[in-house]
Amino acid sequence: MSDSPDIFAAGGVEAPAAPAPSANQPYRVLARKYRPSSFAELIGQDAMVQTLGNAIRRDRLAHAFLMTGVRGVGKTTTARLIAKALNCIGEDGQGGPTIDPCGKCEPCQGIAEGSFIDVIEMDAASHTGVDDVREIIEAVRYSSVSARYKIYIIDEVHMLSKNAFNALLKTLEEPPAHVKFIFATTEVNKVPITVLSRCQRFDLKRIKADQLSAHFAHIVDKEGVKAEQEALDLIAQAAEGSVRDGLSILDQAIAHADMDGEGDGSGEVRAVQIREMLGLSDRGAIRRLFGQLLTGDSQALLDAVDEQYRIGVEPLSLMNGLLSLSHQVTLYKVGRTTDPTLSEEARSLLKDWSEGLSYPVLHRLWQLLLKGYQEVQQAHMPREACDMALLRVQCAADMPDPGKLRKMLDDMSDSGRIDAPPPMENTPASTSGEPAYAAQSEPSGQSQELSDPQSVATSGSEPDTQPGPEISEPEATKPDASPASFSGIVDLVGEVSVTKQSILKADIRLIEFAPPKIVYEAVRPISPADLNQISDILKQETGEIWSFEEGTGTPKPSLDEQAELEKQAAHQKILEMPMVKAAFEAFPDAKLLESAESSDQITEETQQPHQTRSSLA
Incomplete structure (x- = not known):
């Protein structure tokens, strides 16, 4: 008997309405909803796709593949796509292995749903023992049920125990023709070399920020959500090359944006919300802060740090932003200007800084910021540590580098403001195992006797x-x-x-x-x-x-006492040199350090006037 609506019409009874689909369908996060279903949708891995496509077309398929890379770049997704490509039979059921699986045949749909009997996925993190591998070894002897290949996908394969790896080696080297292995791992260095040598390895790259930003723009368009381009750029930067991380942040950002709309998803994803949500520093504020570091305005610098801290920017994030900007300026200095997310204003600032700062200043700035970052990271009071680190950078900005200091001293000498240094014929020469200024010049061809009564007198320090x-x-x-x-x-x-x-x-x-x-x-x-x-x-x-x-x-005096007296005399002689006096006038807190072969001392050469150096205490 038919259940068609005509029966109800014949009886004069109105047919019941068709049940509406449930409005409470479970929400699928963006990372799962937009998982690539074909190699064409896989972004940033063109070299791997080309290699696999050529191997399939030439029928040169390896029996084992290894996918490695950071989290969220598509290792497991690629493994499933390879399984589809190898087992696809086409919509007419007559197709063979292809780099463009149809996605409509039974194997393609079953693999996408995770229910295909001949594609076995195993999480090595929860199946680490040799017994789990023994089950695989026993099962590979049997042919596939309905597919062309029986495929084993082992995720996080580095978690297998040593015995499990050893048990798998023989089967992995010579598997039956109908079996393929696909491994995925984030820590390839933990996989034994004997396993690596039996696999065709693919290193999946981090996705570039501009590719991620374009991908996120495509997704928000499909979702019907408005988003600022700067917001998408910030999410792409925060993702650090991981598509899954970026989609998780985007999911959170869309939910956060609803608070500004009508509650229907119409709120716009804005950059300021992303910064508040992730505690990121504003790139514009970082550039202003960087400029204040260079100008030496301590009050403005501390006010800017206070403002960033008040709106929720972590001190460590602030230091990280300054380090990144210092790196960008240096890259501009060498001609690398490839960041597509920078505005014209930012590009202009970077260009000006790169032209106005020398390489020594940029390298010193990087080292000081890196030291400050480490201090903030380890400090119990990161806010205060950030202030002190940035003020130290400002103070160091006023110090001339050694080359400029030498030029300043030369100019002062030429203008008569200081006397030119005396000839250095009698300057003590460095001897093995002794400080540079403790050595004593010797007559040619004859060693000087330390017991000679005149030895102490010649040093100028006779007791x-x-x-x-x-x-x-x-x-x-x-x-x-x-x-x-x-x-x-x-x-x-x-x-x-x-x-x-x-x-x-x-x-x-x-x-x-x-x-x-x-x-x-x-x-x-x-x-x-x-x-x-x-x-x-x-x-x-x-x-x-x-x-x-x-x-x-x-x-x-004993021989050791004589040597000490000579050293003190030589030290005093160096201190009385006009150039050294000028250096101490420029740096009152400087100290004259001795040279030694030990690694914890700074070489203090006194062979020539320009080699005399001082170090800030």
């Missing part, structure tokens, strides 16, 4: 003591093996024992040198056993028996 008795010099007939001075004794012992050499240098103040007798005063007590060992070394090296006697008289 206030009476001269001691003359040290007897060895006769000319002495054998060559016998050292001619106390420093020669020290060097001879050092060739055998560095420890014993350090005792002679640090603990002995020489009173009389009369080979083979040495009279001394001890800086600190010396063990008789150490002196006996030193005597044994000298006897072995010279053939004579040397004695050490602790006596009285006017001692000379």
Whole structure:
């Protein structure tokens, strides 16, 4: 019996109205609603699409594919599209693998709905064990039920255990002809190399901001929502190359915009709402703040930071915006002007800054902002840390770079405001293991004896003591093996024992040198056993028996003390140089640092006048 409306008409009864579709259909978020259903809708991955299309047309299909990239760029979507492409039979049921699946045949529709029996999706995060992989190994032996290929899609494959990977290796290397594997992962570095070598790998790229912005504009047009282009640009920037992240933000922005409309979705998505919603800094405000950093107006700078903080901009976001702008200015400096989201006003400002700031200033600005960003990130009081970091940048902007400082000093010297530096023939030269200004120039071809009574006097820092008795010099007939001075004794012992050499240098103040007798005063007590060992070394090296006697008289400073006096004299000599004095007048808090081979000290060269440097404490 038919249920047509004619039956009701024949009986004179009005037919009941057809049931209306439910108005309470569940809402699908934009990220799911606008998931690409074909390779043509997949944005930003042209190289991968071309490779897959050529492989399908030439029948050169790999048995395993690996999709890697950051979140939200289409890894799982691409895996499903590959499954469609391989199993599509066309609307007439006679088609073969194609890069443009029809989307209407049974395999295409079943894969899109996630109900196709021959396409098995597995989340490796919840199926990590070898038992889960063993089920796959057992199942691949059986042919597909209705499709051309049985396809296994394993998402987040890096979560599989080591044993699970090992169990899969043999099957992955030589699977049956009807089986294809498609892996997806965000952390490809955690996938064993033995698995990577068995797969055809595709690295999905981050989507460019201009592509995302155009894609979002297309979506809001379909949704019947008005949106400012600047708002879409902000969402594209915040998405950081992820389509899913961007669509989630857009979904939230549309819901937020309804508050300004009639509640029917007619509210416009505006840039100011996006900034408030995400706590983003206004790019225009960041440019104004950057300009205040360069002009040195501290009061205006702090007022601008207060205003941004009051409207909800986080200090860390503020520092991040300044870093990004500093990077943009530097790119403009080198000729990279490819940001399509910038207004003409912004482009003009960037051009002016790039022409007015030198590379050293831009690099110093970047380093200071980066240091400030790290401090704000770690600070318990980020608001205060942001103020201090920006004020430090302002103060540093007034400091001349080393090149300009050198030019200033040269100009002052040429104009007679300071005396030209004296010739540097007698400037102490750097020696190995000693500070640069502690070394002592030596006569050509002859090493200077540290025990020489004149050695301290030449340094300009002779201690206030009476001269001691003359040290007897060895006769000319002495054998060559016998050292001619106390420093020669020290060097001879050092060739055998560095420890014993350090005792002679640090603990002995020489009173009389009369080979083979040495009279001394001890800086600190010396063990008789150490002196006996030193005597044994000298006897072995010279053939004579040397004695050490602790006596009285006017001692000379120890060798280490002499070296320290010479260092102080050289230091003072450098400080008295006209150019160094001028540098200290320009920087009152500067300090003269010593050079050393250790990594925690700054090299202080004094070979030439222009190499003398100071560092702010």
